[in-house]
Amino acid sequence: SQQGEEDPQALSIQEGENATMNCSYKTSINNLQWYRQNSGRGLVHLILIRSNEREKHSGRLRVTLDTSKKSSSLLITASRAADTASYFCATVETGANNLFFGTGTRLTVIP
Amino acid sequence: GAVVSQHPSWVICKSGTSVKIECRSLDFQATTMFWYRQFPKQSLMLMATSNEGSKATYEQGVEKDKFLINHASLTLSTLTVTSAHPEDSSFYICSAPGLAGGWSYNEQFFGPGTRLTVL
Numbered sequence: 001s002q003q004g005e006e007d008p009q010a011l012s013i014q015e016g017e018n019a020t021m022n023c024s025y026k027t028s029i030n031n032l033q034w035y036r037q038n039s040g041r042g043l044v045h046l047i048l049i050r051s052n053e054r055e056k057h058s059g060r061l062r063v064t065l066d067t068s069k070k071s072s073s074l075l076i077t078a079s080r081a082a083d084t085a086s087y088f089c090a091t092v093e094t095g096a097n098n099l100f101f102g103t104g105t106r107l108t109v110i111p
Numbered sequence: 112g113a114v115v116s117q118h119p120s121w122v123i124c125k126s127g128t129s130v131k132i133e134c135r136s137l138d139f140q141a142t143t144m145f146w147y148r149q150f151p152k153q154s155l156m157l158m159a160t161s162n163e164g165s166k167a168t169y170e171q172g173v174e175k176d177k178f179l180i181n182h183a184s185l186t187l188s189t190l191t192v193t194s195a196h197p198e199d200s201s202f203y204i205c206s207a208p209g210l211a212g213g214w215s216y217n218e219q220f221f222g223p224g225t226r227l228t229v230l
């Protein structure tokens with residue numbers, strides 16, 4: 001299967017704490033993307049990191065990519081209750097143009 | 112910015128009937144669109160790649176005769192679930208890569224999804 005794996009499957013934290021989610025994948029990639037999905041809704045693109053990048057920031061989000069370990073992490077700092085959602089990593093393989101999604105992490109931020 | 116819509120947002124049908132789901136790119140053209148299926152509390156699984164003017168490419172294990180895809184224009188792809196059964200109940204999501212307005216091909220925009228329930 002080309003599907004990546006995310007860890008942890010579920011994460012529950014207090015508001016204000018940081019949340020870290022990890023993603024591992026199996027193939028050579030062009031880029032890796034992180035998406036957010038509220039329950040029963042569509043996906044929202046959060047951030048894209050290319051294979052030649054190691055770290056990227058966007059607001060309270062920080063993404064790292066280690067292509068040697070085929071892994072990525074998403075850090076959400078100073079979490080808010082509104083951050084409660086499922087977070088998915090997705091990879092675009094080298095030479096392809098479709099996305100393969102990880103298993104997802106369900107984040108719950110307790111007010 | 113790039114917007115993708117889906118219609119309907121939800122549908123309930125009887126077993127054995129066919130259901131058509133539309134995916135539209137509203138402010139950009141998409142020669143390629145992707146269809147995903149998501150079961151409750153699970154990840155998105157790519158079903159097929161829809162290509163404007165040509166046949167769709169299906170992922171392994173996806174029945175092309177059951178999930179008919181038509182991409183007749185640069186802004187519309189349709190997925191028809193034929194002879195639907197309860198096990199086809201799922202959340203179907205489409206996406207399109209942005210090719211204009213500064214978006215690179217790797218920026219994908221997702222529709223809001225269609226929840227199908229087959230009784």
